[in-house]
Amino acid sequence: MTQLDIVEKVATAFSAGTILVGIVGLGLVETLTGKPFGAAPMTNDAGEVVATPTVDPAIRTGLVILGLVVLFGVGLYRMAATDAAGTDTRREVTAD
Known part of the structure; x- marks a missing residue:
């Protein structure tokens, strides 16, 4: 496992x-x-809007898509942070 x-961490x-x-x-x-x-x-039945959601579904969907x-x-950053040989340049950490 790498640090x-x-x-x-922030992302x-x-x-x-x-x-x-x-x-x-x-x-x-x-x-x-x-x-x-x-x-x-x-x-x-007449087609009149009688109730709408409290939070617009586009806002909820936008937050989830932004997170993804x-x-x-x-993931792209992790791929770019590895060297050409495919090994990670960060140091290994052992569990206590």
Whole structure:
């Protein structure tokens, strides 16, 4: 196992945070505020919008996608941080 440098730690924490806020945090907000639980606005038989979600689904989706893009960037950074032989240039750490 190799040590994570500060860039990887910050990016991984940011990625995890945005994904958790997008899925869990805003999902709890949506649940606690009551119905509707769906992502689409609810309409009546006449086609009038009678209820909309508390948090726009585009915001929730955007947070999750942002977290995944940052996580993908961390993977690209890790690939660029290795030398041409495929070995990691960082030092190994033994467990205590």
